[in-house]
Amino acid sequence: MERKKQRSESLSGGEQQMLAVGRALMTGCDFLLLDEPSMGLAPLLMYDMFRALKKLNQQGMTILLIEQNARLALQFAHRGYVMDTGELVAQGTAKELSENPDVKKAYLGG
Numbered sequence: 001m002e003r004k005k006q007r008s009e010s011l012s013g014g015e016q017q018m019l020a021v022g023r024a025l026m027t028g029c030d031f032l033l034l035d036e037p038s039m040g041l042a043p044l045l046m047y048d049m050f051r052a053l054k055k056l057n058q059q060g061m062t063i064l065l066i067e068q069n070a071r072l073a074l075q076f077a078h079r080g081y082v083m084d085t086g087e088l089v090a091q092g093t094a095k096e097l098s099e100n101p102d103v104k105k106a107y108l109g110g
Helices: 002-009 013-026 043-058 070-076 094-099 101-107
Strands: 031-035 062-066 079-084 087-093
Touching: 013 031, 013 043, 031 043, 043 062, 043 070, 070 079, 070 094, 070 101, 079 094, 079 101, 087 094, 087 101, 094 101
Parallel strands: 031 062
Antiparallel strands: 079 087
16 A cells, blocks of 8 residues: 555646546546646647547547646637636637637736
8 A cells, every 4th residue: 555655646736636636537537627637747648638538528428627728728618617716607619718808818928
């Protein structure tokens, strides 16, 4: 038991994140709830993760994603909900949110 604990503690945050997603997929689930899957991942791995999630979604898996990187999340999402301090401030399709001037200014850097 102690040996397993040492191995998991030696994984980086990004490696732990990828391992958690992989373990969830091994259950054969058809729904994933992900909280900040990009946290701790190097940029290339982050994009790989999102491409894999998009492919899973295209194959029929439902994915509910909580993500602070709004620009990245909206590139892959069908629909989005923007929350600010626990309050819903905007919602719509990814395209609608990407084009919303308030969302752009506050969350997308423009």
